Amino acid sequence: MxxxxxxxxxxxxxxxxxxxxxxxxxxxxxxxxxxxxxxxxxxxxxxxxxxxxxxxxxxxxxxxxxxxxxxxxxxxxxxxxxxxxxxxxxxxxxxxxxxxxxxxxxxxxxxxxxxxxxxxxxxxxVAGDPEEVTERSVxxxxxxxxxxxxxxxxxxxxxxxxxxxxxxxxxxxxxxxxxxxxxxxxxxxxxxxxxxxxxxxxxxxxxxxxxxxxxxxxxxxxxxxxxxxAENPNGVDFDAYRMDVRGPYGSLNFDGAGDKGEGDAVGGVSWGDFELAFATTGAELSLASPWTYDTPNTVNYSHAWTKTVNAEMGIVQTVPGDKSLGYGDYVVGRLRGQQSAAAYPSKGDCNAFGDARVYSMPCVNGWPYQLMNYDWDAGAAKPIAEGTGTKLMAWGSPYGWLGASSYDLFDYSGVADGRGDRSYATFVVLGPKCRYEGAQCSAEGDVALVKQAVDALGSAKLEQVTRGKVTASIAAGPGAAQLKKLVSGYNDTYAAYYVEASDGGASFTFAPAAGKPVDKPIFVLQNVDIGNRPEILVGGEPRAVNTGDASSGAFVSYSPERRELWITLNETFSQAKVVSILP
Known part of the structure; x- marks a missing residue:
């Protein structure tokens, strides 16, 4: 098809x-x-x-x-x-x-x-039965x-x-x-x-x-x-009219509620920057929630979960270590690296945002990634200790990321250029907040698993290429005219590895980082002119292609417009293996 x-x-x-x-x-x-x-x-x-x-x-x-x-x-x-x-x-x-x-x-x-x-x-x-299927309509x-x-x-x-x-x-x-x-x-x-x-x-x-x-x-x-x-008929200076980005943006009943009136309360929120993660630690989210912001982290994300229903939603960037995204103005140098019970600079002081209230959580206007924080806006009547059923999920960036000639990185360690094609990508993650192992819901939920997967994707290497060539640069994002450099062929736009084919094929060693297995990696062969079913070898062993069921060793597609052969290898790589894709 x-x-x-x-x-x-x-x-x-x-x-x-x-x-x-x-x-x-x-x-x-x-x-x-x-x-x-x-x-x-x-x-x-x-x-x-x-x-x-x-x-x-x-x-x-x-x-x-x-x-x-x-x-x-x-x-x-x-x-x-x-x-x-x-x-x-x-x-x-x-x-x-x-x-x-x-x-x-x-x-x-x-x-x-x-x-x-x-x-x-x-x-x-579901408690007691790890094999029971939960169906969810969001x-x-x-x-x-x-x-x-x-x-x-x-x-x-x-x-x-x-x-x-x-x-x-x-x-x-x-x-x-x-x-x-x-x-x-x-x-x-x-x-x-x-x-x-x-x-x-x-x-x-x-x-x-x-x-x-x-x-x-x-x-x-x-x-x-x-x-x-962009159209800019008034010649607005984007260094003064500084713009951010907050997409993907919006609300879904990620707890599976039939409508907003049936939805569960939000149990808590979390987000992560390139180095540290924030998470509330109470049973229900409010501005009085206790929190920590000192957990090691490598992948930018935003995350929320519900109080009673075992449900979560997250936005997880497809590349680790990115300092350019997230709004760090309030948290850096203040509560980042701290816990809510500790004394830290400007604790409880949100007057810079026109908010004279004192509460535990970061200032409503200062969260690095927008979530349902504006439910407690200073101009609203919502009590500090009251919970919320709002399911808003969004992203965040520094002001100036969009269009300015210069903007500060998240931790103020440098500046970057916000002009030209501005691109990024995220996984949109919905699933359980935790998984049961017997009676205990102690296994990680999908957001945690996707963060680990992204860290592994960004750490793996394409080495010892004996046929074809690892792609060095590619369009910065969908529809972009400008190019970005790739490391080991990893294109975060699709969370896939890109290789320039030679005579329709490629052979290389795919090497995960130690302790960071990569599950079901996608490889994209460029400059392929015929959509034939390829012969695929992993570690010298053949893999069945498109068998129609879960036993398939590879799921393969071809884009004639892009001249690309897309291959998902249906296995987990925990050590280096030679991958050969032959026409």
């Missing part, structure tokens, strides 16, 4: 164009669905042909013999969705994107301009700002910070690669700051992508803000 479904919308006209496969002589695409009220239309049958897709052998118009298997990604067009908050226009349709995760269980996201609903399952969520009727995965940017001069979902996408495209084990949902829009007052006419093109892959639990959300292409 090479299925590509796209909608190009002209601003103000709502023109929608369906397109079929991206090969020459394109096949049929999906027709647009009508508008509809919130609700799931149901996932497609596993392995069945999706509405609007081509169920084919070898994909007509694409040279090669790769075929779909019974566990390939499926894409199903469904009716449009309305925004419970009334900010976004009702989408003309939604795309239900379904894939098989690490347990070979089905996961389904309902998307258009952003994520409306996410259905998945997991093991270990919807957008949640306190905060409904839906998830759109962008938001604040600035230092006017308080302008419109929700990105208020901007109708200029293009939405969902593509499953030939072979069907990797798929990308792409959204293009123009972030119009004039959706609120104080926008100064500034409009910045944005490209967002969601990547799903067979064998991988959590989707990757990546973004590029194309600052060089």
């Amino acid at each position: 090479f299925l590509k479904i796209c909608a190009a919308a002209s601003l103000g006209l709502g023109l929608v164009v369906a397109c079929g496969s991206g090969s020459e002589g394109s096949g049929p695409g999906a027709e647009d669905g009508g508008g509809g009220a919130p609700g799931s239309a149901g996932a497609p049958s596993p392995g069945g042909a999706s509405a609007g897709s081509e169920s084919n052998a070898g994909s007509p118009g694409v040279e090669g013999d790769l075929e779909d298997s019974s566990d390939s990604v499926t894409i199903s067009q469904q009716a449009g969705r309305a925004d419970p908050e009334g900010v976004a226009a009702t989408s003309p349709r939604t795309m239900e994107l379904s894939w098989r995760d690490s347990q070979h269980a089905l996961r389904t996201m309902s998307l258009y301009g952003y994520l409306y609903q996410y259905d998945f399952s997991f093991l270990g969520g 919807g957008d009727d949640a306190w905060g700002h409904a839906g998830f995965g759109y962008v938001v940017s604040h600035n230092t001069q006017t308080g302008n910070s419109p929700l990105g979902k208020a901007n109708e996408p200029t293009r939405v495209e969902t593509t499953a690669f030939v072979g069907g084990h990797h798929a990308i949902h792409r959204v293009e829009l123009v972030y119009d700051r004039d959706q609120e007052g104080g926008g100064e006419g500034i409009a910045i093109p944005v490209v967002i992508e969601w990547l799903v892959a067979t064998g991988r639990d959590h989707p990757v959300w990546s973004v590029t803000w194309k600052v060089s292409d």
Whole structure:
């Protein structure tokens, strides 16, 4: 299958164009669905042909013999969705994107301009039976700002910070690669700051992508803000009008509640910078919550969990050690590296933010990553010790990260340039806060596991390349014109390793760092012109390709547009092994 479904919308006209496969002589695409009220239309049958897709052998118009298997990604067009908050226009349709995760269980996201609903399952969520399956359906009727995965940017001069979902996408495209084990949902829009007052006419093109892959639990959300292409009719100085970024942004009932009125209270929050992690330690989140901010950490993330239901949601950056993200202005030099019971500089003093209250938690306006902290804004009437049911999750950056000629790194150890294409990527993680081992919920939840996985991904090496060449640079992010350098071929946009093929193949040693095993790594071979089923050897032993079930040694797809062969090896690497991918 090479299925590509796209909608190009002209601003103000709502023109929608369906397109079929991206090969020459394109096949049929999906027709647009009508508008509809919130609700799931149901996932497609596993392995069945999706509405609007081509169920084919070898994909007509694409040279090669790769075929779909019974566990390939499926894409199903469904009716449009309305925004419970009334900010976004009702989408003309939604795309239900379904894939098989690490347990070979089905996961389904309902998307258009952003994520409306996410259905998945997991093991270990029930006391006494670690093999019992918990099914969870996560919807957008949640306190905060409904839906998830759109962008938001604040600035230092006017308080302008419109929700990105208020901007109708200029293009939405969902593509499953030939072979069907990797798929990308792409959204293009123009972030119009004039959706609120104080926008100064500034409009910045944005490209967002969601990547799903067979064998991988959590989707990757990546973004590029194309600052060089921004409209700035008033000639605003971005060194004075300093902008940040807070996407992926929004609210989902990650506890599985049917609507906001049924949702559980938030039990706590956590976040991490390149070096240390913060976490509340009480049973329920409030401004009176005790906390620690001295746990070693390597991967930037934001995280929240519920009080009673065993549920969590997190945003985890796909590369470790990044000092450029997170808003450090309040915490660095004050409470970072401390615990709530200790004496530390400026403890309890939030007057700089216009907040004269004294409370345990970091100042409401000073959290490095936005979460549900603004529920307790100084201008609101919410008591300090009162909990919240708001499920808002978001990201954070220094002011100036977007557009300024210079901004401070998180720990003030240096400065960086915020101009040009501005890109980063994160895993969007939903699952249990902990997993039961017998009667005790003592095993780690998904956010902790993904942080470990990212640390391992960023530490592994591609060595001893005997065929092909490790990719040295690549587009900075989705839709970016500028390039970034890669270390050992690792491209954080997709959390995958890139190699330039030689005569359609490559051979190299994949070497995880000591004590940091890498599970189900994705390798992308560039400059591949034919979508054939490859021969794959790991440590000299052959791996079965696209068998249609969990026993497959590799899940392989081909993108004719990108000229790339994508390979997920269905195993865990704990030591160095030679990987050969042969045409």
